[in-house]
Amino acid sequence: MNNGRWYKLEDAENILSRERIYLTREYVNPGMASMFKMLGFDKLWAHSARGDYIFLEDGRKILDMTGGNCVLGLGHNHPRILAARKHMAQENRLEICKSFLSPYVAALAANMANILPGDLQYSFFCNSGAESIEGALKMAEKYQGKKKQGIVYTDHSFHGKTHAAMSISSMDESRNCFHLLDGCFRIPYGDAHALRRIVESRTKEKGESDIGVFVLEAVHGTRLIFPPQGYLKEIRRICDEYNIVLIADEIYTGFGRTGYWFAFESEGIVPDIVCYSKTFGGGKASIAGYTARKEVFIRAYGAPQDSMIHSSTFSGMSEECATAIEALNIIKDNNLVERSADMGEYLGSRLKELGAKYSKKVKEVRGRGLLWGLELYPLGSKARSLVEKVAPEKLPIFSKLTGGVVLAELLHSHDILAYLGFSRRNLVVFSPSLLIEREDLDKALEGLDEVLAKNWFVLVKNFIGNILSR
Ligand SMILES: Cc1ncc(COP(=O)(O)O)c(C=O)c1O
Structure with missing residues (x-):
């Protein structure tokens, strides 16, 4: 049931303010409409x-x-972003066809390998930050095998609102009423020894621990929490010592936000998988991605029969990838x-x-x-x-x-x-x-x-x- 009106694009652009509130309340989210009203944003x-x-x-x-x-x-x-998108439209570029290899995906992945340090090399592109986290977790799980499925995260973390991403986020108010993934362990942010402690507490005699992954925001963006000096280096050391895949969530902080291409670079470490989004899309494209170290990717998905284990319908849309290529170029060209x-x-x-x-x-x-x-x-x-x-x-x-x-x-x-x-x-x-x-x-x-x-x-x-x- 709606109000009996059908909207064309020009109608949508000309909806009067009162009708916008009404439509939001009736067809989008009544609670959200009230909140906007309370803060005066409805004006x-x-x-x-x-x-x-x-x-x-x-x-x-x-x-x-x-x-x-x-x-x-x-x-x-940004005018260069608009021009890139206009160019794609004017040239009638192939937007999606799974039967052809995309030059835009290939170039974008090569550029990511270029700006990321170490052997971070293989990329997958998707639509949202949470989706990139899900993808990275799956890759780490496949890499580690069944015996190392535990995931450690910190008490200052936000990785998204899908089930797995939410299970490793510390925002209790938005996750408490949901069923969460088993085997996720929360430790205090900034305390590298807490990682060592949880790993050792889950190590069977003479065996390896069941902890396979540590997910971290080098800078916790949404609450502005910064790592103590030496923390990131120590985390990298512990992950190496105990064979743990280190996933860096740079969705908020990536692409220059903290004065580095990526926040983890403040201590010169190389994570095993890096997740990114937001600025990556140049303010227009809904694109995210992750890039993995060569060894991690090859062991997880390197075999032809495993190469499509993780995929998605809208992964690698041409215009989105072209926009991200231009976004990276704008960042580089303008330092x-x-x-x-x-x-x-x-x-x-x-x-x-x-x-x-x-x-x-x-x-x-x-x-x-x-x-x-x-x-x-x-x-x-x-x-x-x-x-x-x-x-x-x-x-x-x-x-x-x-x-x-x-x-x-x-x-x-x-x-x-x-x-x-x-x-x-x-x-x-x-x-x-x-x-x-x-x-x-x-x-x-x-x-x-x-x-x-x-x-x-x-x-x-x-x-x-x-x-x-x-
Ligand atoms: C650090 C971090 N990770 C993950 C996400 C989730 O991204 P998305 O909302 O695109 O799913 C966000 C969103 O703000 C974020 O800040």
Whole structure:
């Protein structure tokens, strides 16, 4: 049952704001529609976007400091990405046909082997981050055989929302009501000895342990958790010692975000399989992938009869792969990895100044490359001490509110879009495109300065006022 209306493409482009809310509530997700309404996002109708800006239908121009939560490393609608896609369409290129080997898949895989270190060589391309994690897990399982099926992951991890990916993610709120994969073991992030301990505890006398895989984000992007010095090297050593496949999830952090092509490069290690997505698609293509070391791939899928064990209908679509080839070229041609490190240093130092200036509000400033966040204290110091004394269990509620209040003020009063850490609602994150200009960083920093200068009472009043004004 629907509202009796059939939508053509031009109808979809001209749906009025009220109808959009109605259709979202009735046919997409009622809870999500209410949440958008509560945060005031139902008032924002994006018309177009270019670079680091989103243009609204009412003429407002929003500075996008989210970089599409790290999908938009190249910003919105990069002209070279658009041109690559237009070229594919104009030339009527073969999009999908399983009977021909794709030149785009071949070139893209060769480029990935080029930018990745060591003998990371064989690639598989798919559509989403979670799908690349599933594929990597399957390859590791096939490589290790039945006796080493245990998977270790950390308490700061997000690898996606499909069943296996969710089973190795620490986001309990989004996984608790589901049946999870057996044989997954959680250890504390940053503690290499915890990996050794779990492996040894699962080693039978004189035998090998049943742990076959360790999945790690070298930088845990969605909560901005960085590894202690030496952690990655030690992890690599332990994985070698106990014959464990090390899978690096670079879906959030890959392609320059942290000032390296891949975050694990900060300690010069080579994982066994690397998963990636987001910026890989140039902001247009829904593409992800994994690349495996030669030895791992060949033992798992090297035999002809095993070569199609893992495949997918939409794997290696020409336009998606062509877009990713162009995305990698844009990053290389513009030295965006180095640019991310340089601009990130500037952004980080200015954010740290703000952190010091508003030390009663800002608990910590942390980041690397163009991925930075401000962790806020819940409430002002006096109110916080009061709540801590009277009802400490209520502190997480204020913690959640804190980030939302700052986010809304930045957006509604300064036309700056930021976002909040995943399950860290007091963490305000900036991860703009790797092409962001210095003057736009300054604009965001000035806006943040003005927001932090306001007291909590004013910020909360504005937040509530915004909700009530609708
Ligand atoms: C580190 C990491 N891994 C995996 C995923 C899952 O990717 P997708 O949402 O494309 O399935 C995400 C998504 O944000 C991510 O940040």
